[in-house]
Amino acid sequence: MLQLNVKNETSRLRAVVLGTAESNGPTPKAEDCYDPKSKQHVLAGTYPTEKDMILEMEAVAAVFKKYDVQVFRPEIIKDYNQIFSRDIAFVIDDKLVKANILPDRGREYEAIQHVVSQVAPENVIELPKECHVEGGDVMPWNDYIFIGTYSGSDYPDYITARTNTDAVIALQELFPDKIVKAFELRKSNTDPKENALHLDCCFQPIGKDKAILHKNGFLVEKEYEWLIDSFGKENVFEISKEEMYNMNSNIFSISEDVIISEKNFTRLNTWLREKGFTVEEVPYAEIAKQEGLLRCSTLPLIRD
Structure with missing residues (x-):
């Protein structure tokens, strides 16, 4: 059996589900894209190839191997995008919560059944249908659970x-001992530079007390200010709109000292090293074209 344990974003990683780019299927039609950035690349003819994405993901797998992390992979579904394992489920404490994601993506969860079946059934939670949630919006941070949401009445208009708010309430009820803190995110179906698809597209805690932040991702300034106050301005790395678009906040922590980051994130990686982090650089620019990066393609199961 798997003894799940995830209390925050940065404790030493022991087991993880890493997505797969194998049999990713043909380039989607523009009208079938789930986010503005993928659509932009489809229209420009620059959508990533399966071969390139497999190489990128294997570079991450190699880093996990180096740090002795147990890695699970989804079962391959033919011609199906299974890169972003973070979207389909998430772990808080010893519970695995199945995410209620876009209906077209339901098969992705079935492909990790060989992992889910190793978890005690009472620790696998399925939220009610009206609770929409994806793992990219959910961040356990010790006593807190940070959640990205959008509560506007035009919610259904935004793919x-x-x-949604129902999910925020459900998670508070599931984890009564935690403080659930929701953040309203800026959404756009058409402009990727004005769209924070998930909370981890504009914010991520790192180390013990630091964070990466993009102000424009937050709709409510005082929610952004709360994060600045909580972490302290000197501990926050502010990313620009261009860096947000390139997914600079979507890196992944193996421990409080070790971070996997994209090799082109020069400004960020320099800052991280100055702050004492070990930065494991990997190529991930092709996968980034689908508006997801390292955090999106990993689902931590066990951290110390």
């Missing part, structure tokens, strides 16, 4: 709005 980019993935986590």
